[in-house]
Every structure is written in C-alpha cells, then in structure tokens.
Amino acid sequence: MSRSENKPIFRELNADDAEPEITEIESLCMKCYENGTTKLLLTKIPYYKEVIIMSFSCDKCGYKNNEIQPGGAIAEKGIRYNLTVSEPADLNRQIVKSDHTSIKIVELDFEIPANSQKGEITTIEGLITRSIDGLKQDQDKRKIEHPEIAEQITEFIKKLEQLKNLESPFTLILDDMSGNSYIENLNAPQKDPKCLIQNYVRTTEQNHILGIFDREEISTGEGILHPTAEDEFPIENLESEVLQFPTNCNHCNAPCTTNMKVTNIPHFKQVIIMATICDMCGNKTNEVKSGSGIEPHGIRIEVEVRSKEDFSRDLLKSETCSLSIPQLDLEVGPWALGGRFTTIEGILVAVKEQLSDPRYSHIVGDSQDSEKKIKLEKFVEKFDEILQGNKIVTVILDDPAGNSYIQSLRDDNEPDDRLKIMHYERNFEQNEELGLNDMKVENYETNS
Numbered sequence: 001m002s003r004s005e006n007k008p009i010f011r012e013l014n015a016d017d018a019e020p021e022i023t024e025i026e027s028l029c030m031k032c033y034e035n036g037t038t039k040l041l042l043t044k045i046p047y048y049k050e051v052i053i054m055s056f057s058c059d060k061c062g063y064k065n066n067e068i069q070p071g072g073a074i075a076e077k078g079i080r081y082n083l084t085v086s087e088p089a090d091l092n093r094q095i096v097k098s099d100h101t102s103i104k105i106v107e108l109d110f111e112i113p114a115n116s117q118k119g120e121i122t123t124i125e126g127l128i129t130r131s132i133d134g135l136k137q138d139q140d141k142r143k144i145e146h147p148e149i150a151e152q153i154t155e156f157i158k159k160l161e162q163l164k165n166l167e168s169p170f171t172l173i174l175d176d177m178s179g180n181s182y183i184e185n186l187n188a189p190q191k192d193p194k195c196l197i198q199n200y201v202r203t204t205e206q207n208h209i210l211g212i213f214d215r216e217e218i219s220t221g222e223g224i225l226h227p228t229a230e231d232e233f234p235i236e237n238l239e240s241e242v243l244q245f246p247t248n249c250n251h252c253n254a255p256c257t258t259n260m261k262v263t264n265i266p267h268f269k270q271v272i273i274m275a276t277i278c279d280m281c282g283n284k285t286n287e288v289k290s291g292s293g294i295e296p297h298g299i300r301i302e303v304e305v306r307s308k309e310d311f312s313r314d315l316l317k318s319e320t321c322s323l324s325i326p327q328l329d330l331e332v333g334p335w336a337l338g339g340r341f342t343t344i345e346g347i348l349v350a351v352k353e354q355l356s357d358p359r360y361s362h363i364v365g366d367s368q369d370s371e372k373k374i375k376l377e378k379f380v381e382k383f384d385e386i387l388q389g390n391k392i393v394t395v396i397l398d399d400p401a402g403n404s405y406i407q408s409l410r411d412d413n414e415p416d417d418r419l420k421i422m423h424y425e426r427n428f429e430q431n432e433e434l435g436l437n438d439m440k441v442e443n444y445e446t447n448s
Contacts (some may be wrong), residue, residue, distance in 0.1 A: 075179025257439030295402025
C-alpha cells in the first residue's frame, strides 16, 4: 500500500492514529489444524520499548490466542540486578522482565529459569504472587498421588507467603542475558542504595540462544560476509574519509544511515566518532568509541567545576564510563549516556536533557501528580544553577576500561589544581563487565 508520508516502523499507540497498520496472515490453528488468521501490530509502548502484538483467531473451532514479543534491538550486554527487599515500598517496585530473565530469591534458594515464563510488566509482590499461584496448581491432586511432595510444596508456599508479608528481608536477583529488563529505582534520580546493577559480556552460548552469531560463524563457504584483508583498508585512508553503513534508528527502528570517522584527540588517543540522523522521526544520535583496546588499568578523573574555563574543558566519556556528581548525590552508570566527545558543559546538558525527556519517564512512572515526578523536576532545576555558575560541583568519571579523558588547563597537559587523575587495578566484577574474565585479577586498589 502506498503512503503519502514516511512513518516509523514502530509507532506509539494513541487515539489520533486512525491507521494502525495491522498486518493479517493466514496461519495454522494448533487446536483443530484448520487455517485461522494472525493479526500483527508493530507498536511502541510509551516509556518502554518496541513490541510486536500478535492476535490469532480460528473461525472453525473458535480458538483464540494473544501474545507480545519484543521488537527492539537486543542490548549490547546482559544485565544483572541484585536487590535487597527490606520494606513494603520495595514490594511495590515496578519490574519489566523479558522472556530471557531468570529470577532468584537467595534466602530460599528459589530460582525461575530464563525462557520458562513470558515477559511481563509487574511488581516484586506480583512475582511472588505468581510463583505461589503456580505452585498451588494441582496441589489437590498431588496430595492424593504424592502426599510427601505435596507437603514439601505446602511448606515452601508458606515461606514465599512470609516473604510476601515481608516478615524478614530477602535478596532478589534478576539476570537478563538480553539486557532488556528493569527494576524501578525508588530513589531516582539518585543512586539506588538497595540495588546493585551489573552489566556483563554474554557467553557464546547465551549469544546463540538470542540468535546472535559472530562473523566467523556465518562467514563459511560462499557467505555474504568475508574477512577483511590486512591491507584492504589502511588506517591512513580511514582517517581521511567519512564512512557510511546502514543501521536502524534506536528510537523508531526505521532504516537509516550512520556516518563514521576515525580521528585523534590531542594529548590522548585515537577515537571513532559515529553520527546517525533518522529521516523518519528526526532522531539524532552521536556516539564515540575508543579506537584502541582496553587499557591495563582503570582510570578515575575528578574535576572541580568553578568557572567558565571549566565548562569549556574537552571531555571524552567512553561507553564503559560512569559519571557522578557527589553534591547532587547523582550517579549515571555506564552505557546510560553512551560514548561522547563533548565538554563539561555539554555532558551536564546531556544528563539534564535525558532526565527531562518524556521517553525516559519510566524512572518515575507515568503518574502526573506523583511525588517522585515533583522530586525529579526540582532535581533538574539544580542543573540550571550549575550551568549558570551558581553552584560549585565536582564531576567524576570512573572508567574501568581506561578510555576516558578530561582536558587539563595547563600547557604541558599535566593535571592542573582542579583536576585529579587516578589509575587503579580493576576488580573481578569490572573485569567481568569488560569481558576480561580470563585475566588474573588483583585486589581493587586506587593509586595516584
């Protein structure tokens, strides 16, 4: 069907959309084995992500089935949440879990394996309630046929109900290899003191489960991919031109083009700058990646922002680097802002814009009059004070990969009196996030 205007592939559901673009496919009914109809709707849930809604119906036997599948890209890394549940408010935390999420309650040694349940949006209490309901199924029959097993299950259900009533604190672990799960931060936009979030590099087996294969695995025979010859693209040629390659928009998933250029940052190292503009929705992204490997040591850079000179300092934040401002009790984890080559002022503006962007409103929910929304608005106002020079703050970059940088104001590039640089040995968790599990890991130490 022809279109008078370009529209994103995944469009948000709203009352004004008179043309939702539903696709109908004739498909086999798994109950009577006659032909039925499957309807597909590619849409975007506000404050969440792209999904594919599927509805099947069979006119012959009346069988119906509805299902939701993720339609967005798989995250670059897996994610693991370790949450301490100690008060009633924690039970009401919202959770987004994908099909690939495993759930574990440490104190009961209770685990729900990945790919055993469909993805859903629920709460901590909802997870426990669903587990109790699942264990209660067929208990009457079990008591007759296997009374001993039924008694054990009854005792275990009592323990889950005690956790649901929060008779004692417990630890909940969500591990999602696809990286598309989320636990609400009740302390947003500050760091959540009860929740430890860790990104990790997936194993080859996990990549295969998600349908991800590396170049060597799909480049056999007459495949469409082939290894690049050593002298096919000399580095001199890469530095002198802008390369382009097809990709998909991270906002509407429409096909678009990314421009890439290799360049050198003075007094630092070589980096790769990538920029994407989507003609469908107008979304623009800029990203910077290190042109070299992981450094032998991590790096922690602190700069006191006092004057206009400090705002104009060049700053490179790699995608593995976390950013914090102690005066605001703010911590932005790695991957949140991606890799950026900007200034101190630019990174502060980027944090403010992301906190203000409606697309990220899931951090406080969608209630228009919630206390958390008011708290976030007041928090964003503090950035205006900083950007106007009315508040002195310390910006801290902590990059386990050692690929981040803040410009010194001295001519010899040595740290000036407001700039502090420290190198340190990575700990085990940091090596795991960087995919360096096979390296010998020393104790975490900070060296000046």
